[in-house]
Amino acid sequence: MEREANWPGPEGLIPALPKDASNASRHTRKFLDEILIEERIIGTRVADISMRLWGKEFSSPVMMPAFSHLNRAGLDHRPMEEYARAAKDLGIVNWVGMEPDEDYAEIAAVGADTIRIIKPFADKEKIRLQMAFAVKCDALAVGIDIDHSIGTNGDVDVVDGEKMGVLTPQDIEAFAGYAHELGVPFVAKGVLSTRDAVICEKAGADAIVVSHHHGRLPFAVPPAMILPDIKKVSGNMKVFADCSVDDGRDAYKLMALGADAVSTGRAILPGLLKEGAPAVMKKIRQMNLQLKELMGYTGVAATDQFDPSVLWYHGRHL
């Protein structure tokens, strides 16, 4: 069943905190909000928030989300290209989700460093073809949202009329191997257990995104809660995180908990739908300032120097 449609719509309102206790976004927001930060101000420095990833330099570890379908919202601008433009102008990593090749090509033509996330189609050849197409369009990396196999009716999901499939460890190994043949890193998006992280690491994935994909799994554990455990078993994989990264303070907390970089999604959506790239740039710049401020207050000089011991949760170190 189509669930990417779970977004505010062209009117551009972020939904209020969901009342339904099974909604993972509710627990994710609550957990992030209850993490507190101690100060380490003596001898601190103004932080450098730039980030190196796969041999490239980016201005911030705050990245764009793997969005999709937004060009079909009937607006007078094309949101998918607009946020790619914001990524390019800001010098941050862009991500693109489920888009047909011809639309992906137009987004890629904007020229941002882009990671293409492909659906776990039942048709595995289609995944390989989309991976190869992304590389032809100069993708920074390719990946699959491995958490989009099962739909709300418990059967394999169907998105835009296309049947999804379940990925085995062997499939992940084959796709990672194919990405490497194509010459790009492979990313598994939607990892939410140490078990799956270990499988991805053994399969040769270069990165995972710790994510519940805005609540695909009812009662999903918040990414921030499970991130430290996942980080421990992730070897050399890059560990990214998303879900409810609504400001630079959320980004700080996830980075302190072990994320190498984070994506912000629905928080940029209202501005993106209303005004396009300028509103997205304004929001990301504000997030960057908030991140830099907290880094300065806690003695974190650079984005590879976070320390989880500054975090407190319910009166104890996290």
Ligand SMILES: Cc1cc2nc3c(=O)[nH]c(=O)nc-3n(C[C@H](O)[C@H](O)[C@H](O)COP(=O)(O)O)c2cc1C
């Ligand atoms: C409109 C919309 C489209 C999305 N499309 C995709 C997609 O095609 N592939 C994917 O992996 N995730 C997709 N996502 C999920 C986001 O990448 C992200 O994991 C999720 O929204 C959680 O982040 P957030 O809480 O900051 O929004 C989509 C989200 C939205 C709101």
